[in-house]
Amino acid sequence: MIQANKYKGKGIMRKLLIYLNEYRKECILAPLFKLLEASFELIVPLVVAAIIDHGIAASNKSYIFKMGGVMVLLALIGLACSITAQYFAAKAAVGFSTKVRYALFSHIQKLSFSEMDTIGTSTLITRMTSDINQTQSGVNMVLRLFLRSPFIVFGAMIMAFTVDVKAALIFVVTIPLLSVVVFSVMLVSIPLFKKVQRGLDEVLGHTRENLDGARVIRAFNKQEEETKDFNESNAYLTKIQMLVGRISTLMNPLTYVIINFAIIAVIWVGGRQVDIGRISQGEVIALVNYMSQILVELVKLANLIITINKAIACGNRIQEVLETVPTITDSVTETKKSASGELEVEFSHVSMKYAGNAQDSLTDINLKVKKGQTIGIIGGTGSGKSSVVNLIPRFYDVSQGSIKVAGTDVREYPLADLRQRIGVVMQKAVLFQGTIAQNLRWGNPDATEEQLWHAIEVAQAADVVKGKEGGLDYVIEQGGRNLSGGQKQRLTIARAVVKDPEILILDDSASALDFATDARLRAALRNLQGNKTIFIVSQRTSSIQFADQILVMDDGQAVGLGTHEELLENCEIYREIYESQFKKEDLRKNGGAGNV
Numbered sequence: 001m002i003q004a005n006k007y008k009g010k011g012i013m014r015k016l017l018i019y020l021n022e023y024r025k026e027c028i029l030a031p032l033f034k035l036l037e038a039s040f041e042l043i044v045p046l047v048v049a050a051i052i053d054h055g056i057a058a059s060n061k062s063y064i065f066k067m068g069g070v071m072v073l074l075a076l077i078g079l080a081c082s083i084t085a086q087y088f089a090a091k092a093a094v095g096f097s098t099k100v101r102y103a104l105f106s107h108i109q110k111l112s113f114s115e116m117d118t119i120g121t122s123t124l125i126t127r128m129t130s131d132i133n134q135t136q137s138g139v140n141m142v143l144r145l146f147l148r149s150p151f152i153v154f155g156a157m158i159m160a161f162t163v164d165v166k167a168a169l170i171f172v173v174t175i176p177l178l179s180v181v182v183f184s185v186m187l188v189s190i191p192l193f194k195k196v197q198r199g200l201d202e203v204l205g206h207t208r209e210n211l212d213g214a215r216v217i218r219a220f221n222k223q224e225e226e227t228k229d230f231n232e233s234n235a236y237l238t239k240i241q242m243l244v245g246r247i248s249t250l251m252n253p254l255t256y257v258i259i260n261f262a263i264i265a266v267i268w269v270g271g272r273q274v275d276i277g278r279i280s281q282g283e284v285i286a287l288v289n290y291m292s293q294i295l296v297e298l299v300k301l302a303n304l305i306i307t308i309n310k311a312i313a314c315g316n317r318i319q320e321v322l323e324t325v326p327t328i329t330d331s332v333t334e335t336k337k338s339a340s341g342e343l344e345v346e347f348s349h350v351s352m353k354y355a356g357n358a359q360d361s362l363t364d365i366n367l368k369v370k371k372g373q374t375i376g377i378i379g380g381t382g383s384g385k386s387s388v389v390n391l392i393p394r395f396y397d398v399s400q401g402s403i404k405v406a407g408t409d410v411r412e413y414p415l416a417d418l419r420q421r422i423g424v425v426m427q428k429a430v431l432f433q434g435t436i437a438q439n440l441r442w443g444n445p446d447a448t449e450e451q452l453w454h455a456i457e458v459a460q461a462a463d464v465v466k467g468k469e470g471g472l473d474y475v476i477e478q479g480g481r482n483l484s485g486g487q488k489q490r491l492t493i494a495r496a497v498v499k500d501p502e503i504l505i506l507d508d509s510a511s512a513l514d515f516a517t518d519a520r521l522r523a524a525l526r527n528l529q530g531n532k533t534i535f536i537v538s539q540r541t542s543s544i545q546f547a548d549q550i551l552v553m554d555d556g557q558a559v560g561l562g563t564h565e566e567l568l569e570n571c572e573i574y575r576e577i578y579e580s581q582f583k584k585e586d587l588r589k590n591g592g593a594g595n596v
């Protein structure tokens, strides 16, 4: 379940239906043409009756041909109506799904990290793809069949009454009986269809996870186990689908038994009416035809209701995402100017809890960072280092306390203004399909080639770019898959430098760099123009030991704050980390570390 969701369950899919507003004309014309088609269909049994009574009975060939022609004409008009209805229904349904897809995509862009964490990427992909497709076919079917099928059922009954009241009474008994069978089968199938849907979701989720982790699966030789797991969810899906299939197949024998009995009754009653001269033989055939039409339409109606149910379920799931209120909103339109003094970033009694977590991930963090300072953040895995820096650009919001950037609370900035000041290099290096130059210009579309090369030099990525065919024009493939992890890391650092932010955050982003390159990177960052404030998150003391201040994190708490020397003196955790690594570095005789 989506936590931030404010879905109240009322007005099923109502919010989605506004996306049909622009297609009102199509929503009226499609059912209208379907009704026209149905009206012509209802005339056909009468034409057949006329052919039997006046053509065959009187061996009047020209009459048979004439009425045959009428039947063909009726069929052609019906076909034209049906195609027109299909055109309007498809136009409305496709237009609807395009708009919903756009709305959903735009809404997802507004969601903050917190909602993205809670909903999950794979769920969002399902909403964007199969759920929208399902609602699209629901809208299409509703527009075409929702009026048509009941119209034919009642129309055929009324036509039967115009033929003969006594025989038509059989319809009055048969229709409810048929309805009970058809709708009972439908009622049993609907929950099973929901299970099928869930089974499909599971198979889809399994496939996605497997494809995402294909390399790890092979590396760990887990292909067989994965195939076995997949088979299990696939077998479950097959089992449920077979069950639904079996129940649905019950519908045919049952309905045909009822219809055949009804037809026998019609022929019997009709025959007697023919004997006493009240109706003709052709009219008896017309009654039989009407009975068959009713059966076909009731079955269509039951399928339609199943499709509607599925569409509503999918529509509600889409609506849930659309109704998820972003926790971080961009309500401020103008940055309030405050006297910042010399402080660039200030944490005051900051605590933070992730949605769905029982405990705070950060507790009472205080930190004052002056303009131009370099801050190192160190601590064990899961100690809260990334959480600290993620609060500065408001990827998440504090639960308590406040964070100020240049003297103003981060919540009082328009988000774009705040994030424009900050360059973030995330732990996971992500690049997008396009040339290296295009990727580097993400934060500054007007950057000159000279600026790009400067940033590349700073990020120690010159060898990477020069080594690629085309240099800056080298095309990075989707997800940066034609680059190594370290190459990606360097390019993401260069991308942040091109943005020329006031505050630069490097979240463990030099982990793939060797010590010497890491040291050169830090020296280059220090020499950047514009007195930048730099946050370096790292697990390596060598990466942060020459920072102006070092924040030591442990289990969400700041257990130390000071310079390297001060911390060695009075912070046990820092000392432990340093000593454990210092010895290793010493053994390796790595002279590159710590020269900044």
Ligand SMILES: Nc1ncnc2c1ncn2[C@@H]1O[C@H](COP(=O)(O)OP(=O)(O)OP(=O)(O)O)[C@@H](O)[C@H]1O
Pocket (backbone or CB within 6 Å): 117, 354, 355, 357, 361, 379, 380, 381, 382, 383, 384, 385, 386, 387, 388, 427, 508, 539
């Ligand atoms: N998106 C999230 N949702 C829920 N809990 C989270 C989320 N991100 C982090 N946490 C939790 O918050 C705590 C701090 O995580 P954080 O990522 O800040 O640690 P870290 O020090 O950066 O770790 P690492 O060095 O391994 O990256 C951890 O216990 C983690 O499980």
